[in-house]
Amino acid sequence: MASPEAAIPTSRLQRRLPRWWRRMLLLSRQINLFRWLEIGAALALILMLASSYLTLTGGTNPRQIVPSGKAALMLIGTLIPAMSLLVLFGRRLAIRRAGGTTARLHVNLVFFFSLVAAIPTLLVAIFASFLFQSGVEFWFSDNQRGILENANRLAQGYYDQNQREVAGETVAMASDLRFVLQQQSMASQVFQEQYALQVYSRGLTESAVLRQGANGRWEVVAIADPDGSTRKDRISKEALATLRAGEPV
Secondary structure (H helix, E strand, O other): OOOHHHHHOOHHHHOOOOOHHHHHHHHHHHHHHHHHHHHHHHHHHHHHHHHHHHHHHHHHHOOOOOHHHHHHHHHHHHHHHHHHHHHHHHHHHHHOOOOOOOOOOOOHHHHHHHHHHHHHHHHHHHHHHHHHHHHHHHOOOOHHHHHHHHHHHHHHHHHHHHHHHHHHHHHHHHHHHHHOOOOOOOOOHHHHHHHHHHHHOOOOOOOOEEOOOOHHHHHHHHOOOOOOOOOOOOOOOOHHHHHHHOOOO
16 A cells, blocks of 8 residues: 555655755755765764874873863764764665655655764763763862872871871880889789780780890790780881891881
8 A cells, every 4th residue: 555645746745845945955966965975074084083093192291181171072073973974874875775756755754863863972972071071180180189199198197197106105115114124024924914004005006025136036025915916927127127227116
């Protein structure tokens, strides 16, 4: 059964269109507008791909972030000719496959449905590119870098302050233990209790008294470890070398 549009001659279908639209269609056929559009879109796509490649790889500083506006411009400038080629290619396929008096209607439907699908995709890509680039610039901007550097300095300052406090507590504890050793031996229960009390009251995690033997080896003569750690390599070789030189660690 033939469609209603098939019974209407092509000339009558054209008369239904506005006059200016008919003139535009006639002019586009005379100059082969869509072929020139395909050529222009292909050239624009090649040009944008080449310029984007040179922009991303030809910079003097490879770590420098591409500005958000420039990155969005490269993305949009690449997407528009690429999607235009897809729409024009779909129109060309529709012309080849359609036949009869309904060919023009079929081609127009394919063309407009392609535009309906392409335009929202392009808008989403533009919005996503700006959102991504603004996020990257926010986290890698000078302000954020300054905040991270300040946080790093603050953490380093806290760590240094903590080390100074531990060093001060250790020196004070050594003075107190020296006083206890004047009255008690290191093997006595009184010294062990005083030693553990000193470690606990001064907030230290563990402590040890080392002595260098005649053979040059270091020996642990007293230890206080509230956590009961079983690690053997508690003191590094570098720390032992500094102790051997008579410097605090």
